[in-house]
Amino acid sequence: MLKKSVVALVLVAMLLTPVLAAPLKAANDAPSRMLLGQDDLPTNPLACPGEEEAMEEPAATEEAEEVVEYNGGQPVDAPDLAGQDIRVLDLPKLIGIAYFAATTKGLNEAAEELGNMEIITDAPTEASVDDQITFIENYVTQGIDVIAFASNDPVAISPALRNALEQGVHVIGFDADSEPDAREWFVNQATFNGMAKAMVDSMVEEVGADGSVAIITSSLTAPNQNRWISEMLAYADKCYPDLNWLETVPSEEDQQLAFQRAQELVNKYGEDLDGIFAMSSVAGPGAADALTQMGVCDQTITVGISTPNQMRPFIENGCAPKVVLWNPIDLGYATAYVIRAVIDGELLPGATEVEAGRLGTLPVINGSEILLGPPTVFTQENINDFDF
Amino acid sequence: MTATTSKPLPQSEATPLGQQLRGLLAFLGSQEFILALGIVLLSLAVYADNPRFGAERNLLSILSNSAYIAVAALGMTVVIITGNIDISVAALLGVLGTIAGQLAVHDYPIWLAWLAPIVFGILIELFIGFLVAYLRIPAIVATLGMMSVLKGGLIFVTGGAWIYDLPKGFFLAQRQPLGIPMPIYFMFALTLLMAIWMRYSATGRAIYAVGGNREAARLSGISEKRILMTVFGINGLMVGISTILFATQFTTIQSTVPPGVELTIITAAVIGGVSILGGSGTVIGAMLGAILIRTIQSGMIFVNVSAYWLQAVQGLLILLTVLVDIFRRRRQMSAIGK
Amino acid sequence: MTTQEAPQERSNLQLSIRNAFLGQEGVLVVIMVIAVIVLSFTSENFLTVDNLLNQARLMTEVGLIALPMTYIIITGGIDLSVGSIFGFSAVMLGWLWKEQSFPLEAAILASIVIGTLSGLLNALFIVYVRVPPIIMTLATLALYRGMAYGISQARSARGYPDWFFQFGQRDFLGIPTQIWFLIVASIFAWILLARTPFGRGIYAIGNNEIGARFSGIPVNRYLLFIYVFAGFMSAVAAFLFTSRVSTTRADSGTGMELDVIAAVVLGGTSIVGGSGTIHGTLLGLVLLQLLKNGLSLSGVKGDATIVVIGVVLILSILINNYIQKRFRQ
Structure with missing residues (x-):
């Protein structure tokens, strides 16, 4: 009995070592917290505002030059349905x-x-x-x-x-x-880098190029969200190096969790937090609702990817002054x-x-x-x- | 403490002082006390690391976010005390929220929009109770089936459209009388009412009796079927109220089932010390369980636990709480055995 | 057992035929026959070899885990953590191979070992610390899922070599490869339950655990085995799943435990313990898959299908209860 209990404990300890080590790792390695939610793919940030006119021409020709061959698949022996139902x-x-x-x-x-x-x-x-x-x-x-x-x-x-x-x-x-x-x-x-640019530009217009921002993403495994975050960081790195990225937290596809996360971020950073990027159509209303109900929209706002009907009240009350979406x-x-x-x-x-x-x-x-x-x-x- | 009231305390010629001491020890050994201590210690630890955690606003957020889980966990506790379980609560929460929102948005009086989830909650849970008590379908199967029916039915009927433009008066949970969010009042008041009712009413005691020993309860004239119907009815009431707290918190209502909420509710009840085998557990424990879960979730953000490890740390802490409860229970049992 | 007289055996046989028809399995067979007839009329694509084999491919993972779950539920326990063990093992497979540069074969083995150890952790606490199974596995449901996220850092591992897809996407002897796994595992599980002292011990534990202990059945060892077995099978299922979908995600298998439990319960295993069979579980599994598939092919949408499955689950138990009451007494 005793021996088995010991075995159990050792097993638990083995399994849990990484868990116990993790918080320490994260705390000591603050910049890595910001890398959360990214993927490993290469990024391709667009031109910064202001440089746009100057860049427009060369960028366009550059793109025209590197035409990518068609790389899709084709159906096998698909029936010819032209014009039919x-x-x-x-x-x-x-x-x-x-x-x-x-x-x-x-x-x-x-x-x-x-x-x-x-x-x-x-x-x-x-x-x-x-x-x-x-x-x-x-x-x-x-x-x-x-x-x-x-x-x-x-x-x-x-x-x-x-x-x-x-x-x-x-x-x-x-x-x-x-x-x-x-x-x-x-x-x-919309291209990922195009979205990233619109998001970051919108945020900077609200909080300034040296503001402090956090991200509420959907699930940490969501591919689109991870791509956007990677591109946003790359774009900000290029155009707004002083933008201060605080932290990324997940909220799944859960409005209540997004609401809670936004509250936690505001409570944690107080007036140091200027803006929250809400990366999904569910996180957007959740975060904006939290900011509205806390009455902190004069110091913290959210810029989100969400639909107008969901965000209308918050666009009107100024808690989510800008919402980006196709x-x-x-x-x-x-x-x-x-x-x-x-x-x-x-x-x-x-x-x-x-x-x-x-x-x-x-x-x-x-x-x-x-x-x-x-x-x-x-x-x-x-x-x-x-x-x- | 209530956990063991059904068992006779060992006979002893203790002095009043001895009795007081024993009472104190029983209190210190109760799951409620351990949970409360856990919440306080955890909060202090987080506070030491990041003083912003202790801000009044943050503590109120944590309590307020616990409320709908806590209220649903009250109902769940009562169900589990009888040795049953309800895994359809999250689906029910989604369905009831949609009903409330649709009524409010279609210009029905606000009180009706608030009342409807309670009424429908009770009706649906009574139906489950009927399946369990009279048709003898195990609760886990009946509610697994109901979960499918409610979840699929909700999407089938609504197509998943969100509900916008709710009338201003609808948002009960956003009100803050005396600067304290409304859900907190609901949470404490309901817990208190339930705790008193479970402890002192005949029905409350009968619920423990049915969960503790079905046969003995039957012999002592308690109708198990009636008790089961009551229990599921109460659960429906609690889910209904929980729905109101949940749905009136947001400016829009998501017509889908909130993911994984049933597990959070069951976990709150379980770490609150309810025995899954039935017969013991308290509603105060369930409320504290809900608060503990939220404190863990929130605290981890404040001490910078990596987002990737949030769930693992949470799982670990829940496991620890459960183990503490098990060991506490065992020591009590052996103490009684002596 | 083997030296009984012939008439005795015959009456046993008759009894068991009668039991088979009146048991949950009989109810299931009737429901299934009705369902197949109706669905084959509403969709001409339903009753084709290709479709049925393909459906079998899709149900393999749930099926594999349903086998040990049958044992567990017969003993009156439950394992809610199987979906999380599934996700955890899948992630470990990808992580060990991609991030830790294990050879893929070793990564597969290691992931199965890790799944088995996860089951062992459940088992040790359930058996020796006597934590109720539902509570222990509820806690590890969160813990293992969290480990999957934490270790993988939510990254998915992809780009497996071609041979790896043999298990999940290709055929072996004309049948999808993973179905062979299910067939072998089912036969093994069936023999173990129906024909060995272990099987009788499992039923005895479900009927009366204390009695089983007193009658000399190694209860602890048996219980330990079934939860470890559940971890092992979850990991094997995770490996087949990874091969089928060619990537590992930290959220794979979320909610899977409910599908598994539904199949087992529909198959007539009593959730309070003491009764249940492997063939019942397989029938339950097949019926669920046929319903999902057949309804979809007949133009019923996913949301309505979920409703139908819920109703069938409740009804089948209801009918069984009725029959038990009516004919058994």
């Missing part, structure tokens, strides 16, 4: 959040305009890539013409998508990509047009642009991505022009 699976990361309700709305708008497209929206209730894989397998078996996905994990979803391509199903990504060869095209809402309805809308163009044989590998209804012509970038455009910054001036 098609059934499209709309598979967002999860259902039950405003953001993806908006992309679905956009898809349906475009489908109505086009008249020969049926949208079926189906997705897990939690952002789980494993569930998404099950949905893909089921719909491929059931027989679907196109899968439009927003992946919860770029790598994990890819085998299932490749299998769909092999079965002759068209695969188009939006919002969150897979590996390039697992889908034909990806409708990119228009998710347009994203869904563009995705539907891209799907139609692929089916009708108008968007072939090597194309440089695509027609997207009321959005006009959208450019192709990075080989097989269609770019929606620069992100929109919602402020008190323009917030009432948007309803989604």
Whole structure:
């Protein structure tokens, strides 16, 4: 009995050594706290404001020179459905959040305009890539013409998508990509460095180039969020070296947790905290609500990625003076047009642009991505022009 | 202390002083005291490292954020005392929040929007109670099934749309009478009421009796079925109130099930010293359990625990609390055995 | 056992056939036959070899963990930490290989050892410190998930060599490779439960633990084994899962414990202990997967499918209760 208890204790100690060591490590190594939530991919910060005009020309030509070859995949023996009715699976990361309700709305708008497209929206209730894989397998078996996905994990979803391509199903990504060869095209809402620039510029306009900021991200494993944070740090490093990054905390997809995290950050740093980046459409309202209810918006504000309807009260009361987002309805809308163009044989590998209804012509970038455009910054001036 | 009231204390010809001493020792050995001590020591440790933790505003935030967990944990404790469990609470919380929000946004009177989650909470939990008490479906299975039904049903009906533009009067949890957030009043008042009721009412004692020894309870004329219905009804009431505290905190209501909340609620009840086998546990412990969880969560941010390790440290501290409870219980048992 | 008289055996046989029809397994078979008939009418793609094999591939991970979970629930215990052990082992596999430069084979082995040790930690506390299983595993549910996040720093490991995908994405002898794992493990688990003193001991513990102790059954050793077994199987499932999805994430397997428990409970294992079978669990597992798949193929959305599964779970137990009451007395 005693011996076994000792064995148990030793085992516990072994398992827990890293846990016990961790807090110390973090405390002694303060700068590394800021690196939280990043990924290991290379960053590509855009030009700083002010340098823009000077940089514009060379940057444009530079991009034009390094044209990336088409690197998407192609379906095997896909039936020719040009001009015919098609059934499209709309598979967002999860259902039950405003953001993806908006992309679905956009898809349906475009489908109505086009008249020969049926949208079926189906997705897990939690952002789980494993569930998404099950949905893909089921719909491929059931027989679907196109899968439009927003992946919860770029790598994990890819085998299932490749299998769909092999079965002759068209695969188009939006919002969150897979590996390039697992889908034909990806409708990119905004480049990561473009988002990062808009976020950091917006923040600096509010708190100054030497302000102190913290980040509330969604889950620490969320690929888009990690990419944005990496690009934001790189961009700030280049343009605002005096910006003081305090800390990154996760809030999952949980409004209550984001609320609590924002309170903790304010209580921890007090007036030293000038701004909070809220990195998801759920973290945004949570953080802004906390700042509003604490009544600290004169010293701490939040700049978030979120939808206008969720953020309207906080944009109006000044707690979230700037909200950065593309228009998710347009994203869904563009995705539907891209799907139609692929089916009708108008968007072939090597194309440089695509027609997207009321959005006009959208450019192709990075080989097989269609770019929606620069992100929109919602402020008190323009917030009432948007309803989604 | 209540944990052991169902067991007769050893007979002894103790003097009043001896009895007082024994009472004091029982109090010092109770899970509530240990938890309270844990909360205080943890807070002091964090405070020593980062004095900002001790700011009044921060302490109030912690308590306020504990409230909806604590209130739901009160109901959960009562359910667990009877040897049952409810894993559908988070799903129920989501459903009830949506009902309240929809009523408020469609211009029904505010009091109705507040009352509705309580009424529906009680009804749904009574249905679960019926499944458990009369149809003899184990609670874990019945609530696992209900969780699926509620979760899927919520998305099915709402499509997951968020609720905006709630009327100003709706936000009960945002009010701060005397500078103290409303949820804190609810938490303490309900805990106190429940503690008194569990201890002194006949039904309260019958609940312990059913959890402690079903057969003996039946023989002494307690209707187990009625007690189970009561217990789930109370749980529904508590989840309803918890929903109000949760849903009126935010300017928008997310029509989905908050992730992992059922585990937090069950954990609060469990570290509060409720025995999962039934028969013992107190509601005060459950409230302290909820506060301890939030204190751990918040404290770790203040002492700069790496965000990647937050969950592990939290898990470790919960494990430690549970073990303390187990050892305490064992010592008490052996003391009684003597 | 083996030297009983023939008539006795026959009546035993009759009894067991009768029991099989009246037990939860019988109820499940009936529900399943109905479901298959209805679903095969509503979707022509449902009853095809390709679809069924593919579904079997998807249910393997839950199935593997459901086997030890059946043992655990028969003893009246429960293990809520399996989803976290699953995530923890998956992360360790990727981390050891990518960050610590282990050979992949060694990383796979090490991750399975780590999963097994995680199970052992649960087991030691449950058996020797007598922490109730639900409490112990509730705490380690948080702890192991936290370890997964902490050690991996939430980074995913990807880019495995081609041979690694043999286990999760390819076929072996015409059937998806991982199904062989499930078949072998199921046979092993079935024999162990139905045909050995260990199996009888497990039932005895579930019916009356103290009685089992007095009758000389090595209760501690058996209990220790089943929780360790759960850790081991979670780790094996994690390895197959990693091979299937080709990456490791710190959040993989979140909520998986409920799927596992649902399959076991649907399969007729009583949550209060004392009864249950491996074939019942497999039936429960298959029924859940068929329902999810068949409903989806018939055009029912995911949210409605969840509702149906909840209702089936409650109804099947209800029907079983009714039959037990009506025919057994």
